[in-house]
Amino acid sequence: MSGPIDWQFESWAAFWQMAGHGPYVWAAVAVTAVVMVALLVAPLRRQRRLLAEVRAEQARAARRAAATADKPAGGKI
Amino acid sequence: MNSALTRSLRRELLLAARRRGELANPLLFFVMVAALVPLGISPQASVLAELAPGMIWVMALLATLLSLEPLFAEDYRDGTLDQLLLAPAGMVFVILGKMLAHWLVTGLPLTLIAPLLAVLLALPAAGWLPLLLGLLVGTLALSMIGAMGAALTVSLQRSGVLLTLIVMPLYVPVIIFGSAVVQRAIEGFSWLAPLALLGSISLLALALCPLVVVGALRLTASD
Amino acid sequence: MAWQWFHQWGSPRWFYQRSGVWLPWLGGAAGLLLAIGLVWGLALAPADFKQGNSYRIIYLHVPASFLALAGYYLMAIAGAIGLVWKIKLAYTAMKCAATIGAALTFVALFTGAVWGKPTWGTYWVWDARITSMLVLLFLYFGVIALYQAFDRVDVANKAAALLALVGTVNVPIIYKSVDWWYTLHQPASLKLTGESTLHASMLQPLLVMVVGFYLFYAAALLLSMRAEVIARESGGGWVKALAAGQGGGQQL
Amino acid sequence: MHPLAAHSFPPLDSALLAFDAVSCERGGRSIFSLLSFELFGAAALQVQGDNGAGKTSLLRIAAGLLAPSGGRVLSRGEPVDSDRYRFGSELLYLGHHAAIKANLTAVENLQYTIDGRHRFELAAIFAALAAVGLAGYEDLPCRTFSAGQRRRVALALLLLSDARLWLLDEPFTAIDRGGVAMIEQLMAGHLGRGGAIVLTSHQPVSLAGLRTLNLTSGADDE
Numbered sequence: 101m102s103g104p105i106d107w108q109f110e111s112w113a114a115f116w117q118m119a120g121h122g123p124y125v126w127a128a129v130a131v132t133a134v135v136m137v138a139l140l141v142a143p144l145r146r147q148r149r150l151l152a153e154v155r156a157e158q159a160r161a162a163r164r165a166a167a168t169a170d171k172p173a174g175g176k177i
Numbered sequence: 178m179n180s181a182l183t184r185s186l187r188r189e190l191l192l193a194a195r196r197r198g199e200l201a202n203p204l205l206f207f208v209m210v211a212a213l214v215p216l217g218i219s220p221q222a223s224v225l226a227e228l229a230p231g232m233i234w235v236m237a238l239l240a241t242l243l244s245l246e247p248l249f250a251e252d253y254r255d256g257t258l259d260q261l262l263l264a265p266a267g268m269v270f271v272i273l274g275k276m277l278a279h280w281l282v283t284g285l286p287l288t289l290i291a292p293l294l295a296v297l298l299a300l301p302a303a304g305w306l307p308l309l310l311g312l313l314v315g316t317l318a319l320s321m322i323g324a325m326g327a328a329l330t331v332s333l334q335r336s337g338v339l340l341t342l343i344v345m346p347l348y349v350p351v352i353i354f355g356s357a358v359v360q361r362a363i364e365g366f367s368w369l370a371p372l373a374l375l376g377s378i379s380l381l382a383l384a385l386c387p388l389v390v391v392g393a394l395r396l397t398a399s400d
Numbered sequence: 401m402a403w404q405w406f407h408q409w410g411s412p413r414w415f416y417q418r419s420g421v422w423l424p425w426l427g428g429a430a431g432l433l434l435a436i437g438l439v440w441g442l443a444l445a446p447a448d449f450k451q452g453n454s455y456r457i458i459y460l461h462v463p464a465s466f467l468a469l470a471g472y473y474l475m476a477i478a479g480a481i482g483l484v485w486k487i488k489l490a491y492t493a494m495k496c497a498a499t500i501g502a503a504l505t506f507v508a509l510f511t512g513a514v515w516g517k518p519t520w521g522t523y524w525v526w527d528a529r530i531t532s533m534l535v536l537l538f539l540y541f542g543v544i545a546l547y548q549a550f551d552r553v554d555v556a557n558k559a560a561a562l563l564a565l566v567g568t569v570n571v572p573i574i575y576k577s578v579d580w581w582y583t584l585h586q587p588a589s590l591k592l593t594g595e596s597t598l599h600a601s602m603l604q605p606l607l608v609m610v611v612g613f614y615l616f617y618a619a620a621l622l623l624s625m626r627a628e629v630i631a632r633e634s635g636g637g638w639v640k641a642l643a644a645g646q647g648g649g650q651q652l
Numbered sequence: 653m654h655p656l657a658a659h660s661f662p663p664l665d666s667a668l669l670a671f672d673a674v675s676c677e678r679g680g681r682s683i684f685s686l687l688s689f690e691l692f693g694a695a696a697l698q699v700q701g702d703n704g705a706g707k708t709s710l711l712r713i714a715a716g717l718l719a720p721s722g723g724r725v726l727s728r729g730e731p732v733d734s735d736r737y738r739f740g741s742e743l744l745y746l747g748h749h750a751a752i753k754a755n756l757t758a759v760e761n762l763q764y765t766i767d768g769r770h771r772f773e774l775a776a777i778f779a780a781l782a783a784v785g786l787a788g789y790e791d792l793p794c795r796t797f798s799a800g801q802r803r804r805v806a807l808a809l810l811l812l813s814d815a816r817l818w819l820l821d822e823p824f825t826a827i828d829r830g831g832v833a834m835i836e837q838l839m840a841g842h843l844g845r846g847g848a849i850v851l852t853s854h855q856p857v858s859l860a861g862l863r864t865l866n867l868t869s870g871a872d873d874e
Contacts, residue, residue: 107443115443118453124518125442128457128511132464135507139500139620140427147627154634154643156791164788188764195755195793198548205541212534216581220526256749260766262717263740271766296513296524399718551795 181267185274193282199247203240203283204290210236211294222299229298230308230359234352236294237287237312238319242341244283245323248275249331249394258331262398272394273387276324284316300359307362307372314376315355321382322347328393350378412629413638415489419622426619433612440605448602454518457511459606463613464508465529468536469571471501471617475543476568479561489625491557492632494564495547496624500617502540509533528582532575539567553632661816661846664693666729668742668817668848669714674723676709683709684867685722693816693846696839696859700852701867707852708748710867711819714850715745727817744815746823750806754795758786758805761794762812772812780808785834799826810838818842820851 109115116122193200214232215225252258264271291312295305326344330336357371441459448455475497482490512530513523524530543560550556633639667690675685683706691697699707712718713725716732716739725732727739752761762777772780781790784804794802803826810818818839824832832855839849839859851857 108446109443118456119447121452121454121456121518124454124514125456128460128514129438129442131510131514132460132507135503136616136620139503140623143496143620143623143627147630150627150630150634151639151643154630154639157634158640158643160788160791167782167787184764188766191760191764192753192755198545201541202545205538205545209538212531212538215526216531216578220531220582222522254749255753256747256751257753257766259712259715259717259745259747260751263715263743263745264766299522299524399712 179270181264181270182274182277185271186278189275189278190281193278200282200286203244204286206243207236207240207287207290208293208297210239211297214298225299226301226363229295229300230304230363231352231356232298233291233294233300233308233359234311234315234355237291237316237355238348238352240287241283241316241319241323242344244279245327245344246337246340248279248324248327250327250336253331253397258394259398262395268391269387272324272390276321276387276390279324280317280320284320285313287316288312301363303365304359304363307358307368310372311355311358311375314372314379315351318351318375318379318382319348321379321386322351325386325389325393328390328397331394332397351375354378412489412492412633413636416626416629416638419626423619423622426615426622430612430615430619433608433615437605437609437612441609445602445605446599451519454515455602457515458602459609461508461511461515462606463610464504464511465533466610467613467617468501468505468508468533470614471497471504472536472539472564472571473568475501476561476564479557479564482557483561483565488557488632489629491561492625492628493621494557494561496621496628498540498543498547498560498564500620500624502537502544504613504617505533505537505540509537526582528579531582532578535574535578536571539571543567660844661693663846664728667692668727669850670726670729671714672724672726674713674720674725676706676713676718677721678706678709682721687723689865691817691848691850693848694843694861696843696849696851696862698851698853698857698862698864699867700854700864705867707867708821711745711747711821711850711852715743715819716740717745742816743819744810744813744817745819745821746806746810747821748825750799750802752794752797752802752805755793757791757793758797758808759790761805762809765809776812777808780811781805783811783834783838784808785831800828800831803827804831807835807838810842816847818847818849818851820849820853822852822854824853824855 109118116126118125211232214228218224218228249258252261261271262268288309291308292305294300295308300308323340323344325347326340327336329343330340333339354371354375358368358375361368361371437459442456445456447453475494478490478494478497481487482494509530512527512533516525516527516530517523543563546563547556547560550559630639630642669691671688671690673686673688675687676683683704687710689697699710701707709718713720716725716736727742732739751766756764758781759774759777762772762780763774765772778790781787784807786801786804786808789797789801794805797805803823807823823835827835836857836859839851839857842849843859843861
């Protein structure tokens with residue numbers, strides 16, 4: 101990095117304004133951040149939902165076993 | 178009676194939610210056709226602004242046509258249509274619920290995504306609000322009138338093209354008043370008159386189309 | 401040995417465990433690089449003499465554009481591997497790459513449009529590069545829509561892989577035809593992402609951001625593939641054990 | 653015993669369903685003509701005949717889906733079309749295809765019934781699904797079901813609905829042996845409550861008091 105860190109903007113306000121171009125730059129940063137966070141969070145939530153579905157399937161199988169256990173001669177597919 | 182309407186509406190929306198992937202197709206079509214216009218004609222904003230009102234309306238019409246075919250076809254195939262015809266609680270309301278659900282699932286999203294097209298086709302700012310209001314009202318008429326075509330052609334195998342043939346002429350007034358609303362606004366005139374006419378067409382369609390659809394479905398069930 | 405390693409990738413369980421090990425490192429590195437690159441690009445790099453500060457969007461737009469295109473080719477290659485060697489994991493990679501690629505293409509388009517406003521006064525300009533990017537987004541949506549249209553997964557895999565391959569052949573043709581179309585209609589004017597020579601102090605943060613984006617892409621892809629693998633192997637014993645395990649505590 | 657509905661139907665003063673010299677034409681070809689029969693409570697009629705003899709057409713005419721080319725269809729002494737609402741609410745028609753939505757789960761198919769008239773509690777739905785042998789499959793989407801399972805979901809609707817007249821078109825298609833016994837048990841229960849059934853089937857149906865009507869040979873053995 102050549103020389104000491106030279107901040108381009110004197111204050112946070114100037115950094116936010118960016119000489120008039122602030123809204124555009126920060127809008128772009130915001131949308132990019134939202135999309136990237138979504139790309140990380142969505143798979144994790146999907147994984148949790150899928151594992152919950154696996155548990156529900158096991159409960160379903162238990163119900164089926166219970167149904168056939170008490171009336172084995174009953175209508176079974 | 179309106180409980181039949183609300184229950185049918187809820188049922189159809191639940192069904193639509195289960196096929197979310199398919200719902201995006203008319204929207205994607207809507208945006209893609211918009212991208213083809215400049216490629217075909219010219220990227221200059223001035224040229225595009227001239228075409229934008231009419232183009233957006235034609236594209237909304239084509240996108241609605243695209244989504245009409247499965248409206249009754251699936252019910253016809255799995256036997257649900259017979260049960261629909263036997264609904265004692267006023268079949269008209271059950272059908273109306275189905276048609277409103279179709280509008281909520283295709284017409285409304287088309288309206289909400291229209292600003293994106295306005296940007297792509299460089300529509301002047303004056304035309305944005307009229308475009309939204311016009312589409313909001315107009316897509317209702319598009320769905321209602323389109324449902325009639327779908328009901329008439331439900332029992333045919335390849336009904337896609339025939340459906341378009343039947344319905345396109347009926348869409349002419351909607352297209353004329355729809356693009357007139359936006360055109361007038363861009364030129365600075367009052368755009369309420371065409372909007373009011375468009376609204377009356379939609380209300381007329383809302384009242385009469387379900388009856389025609391019931392008749393058409395009863396017709397197909399007895400062939 | 402290499403062949404055996406190549407086939408090891410075939411077993412989803414093995415993949416799930418290996419990716420579990422790499423993921424924290426990958427995610428950490430990506431986060432670090434992105435943070436450094438962003439601060440460097442937004443706060444430290446000098447303003448462009450012509451465009452002022454709005455050029456700083458380049459630190460998001462260019463990496464996203466790179467990944468949009470690279471992601472498409474990666475998706476197509478994964479599809480090809482699936483078709484040729486019948487490796488299910490390749491199809492999984494293809495499906496997940498499609499979604500992430502589409503998202504990053506959207507980011508590229510959005511940042512490009514926002515950048516266009518201060519530069520040219522309107523959000524959307526039919527610039528050659530951006531138009532091609534829009535067509536690329538439609539290609540992505542095409543692959544995703546085709547994949548979702550089929551109920552049976554194996555048919556969906558093959559169909560989507562085929563469409564992706566066809567797409568790769570078309571992408572260069574599309575880009576060239578759009579360039580030709582653009583020069584046909586457009587009077588000479590600044591190309592948005594032309595090779596205007598960037599000063600070194602502006603270029604360095606850009607490189608950091610590009611690497612950061614690639615690492616992020618890899619991390620997001622692995623995450624998405626892990627969820628997809630669980631979805632496809634939900635019948636498997638190891639998934640049931642994982643479900644039981646995850647019923648209580650949280651372990652990756 | 654009918655697991656759900658306890659009450660039985662009130663007595664009838666005239667036929668629940670009556671064909672008065674009904675004839676049917678399809679594409680210019682006469683399917684059957686001048687057909688008459690009457691169906692009172694606690695009675696079942698099996699319509700037999702070769703393929704194309706018009707069994708399904710007969711049921712659709714009875715349900716009001718198909719207009720007869722001649723004669724009248726009466727219910728409680730009046731033409732069916734005069735009061736479609738009353739006749740509709742007393743009737744349940746089970747066609748060739750089980751009117752089941754593939755994307756909905758079994759429970760949702762019964763919760764959101766098409767004609768919007770029925771409102772069943774969840775417990776009743778689960779009991780009905782268990783009675784037709786679908787315990788454990790309640791919250792699965794029906795697209796994962798076999799044809800037999802989908803038909804059972806439609807049969808569960810028979811249990812839940814209070815319709816007095818059942819019109820069943822080939823109710824046994826795609827049903828295994830255990831299922832057939834279960835359906836016959838359901839029909840017996842329905843007759844016990846004073847309901848009426850018209851069904852078409854190629855299989856022999858073991859049901860007390862069953863009359864058969866053969867469309868091809870025209871025999872109508874009372």
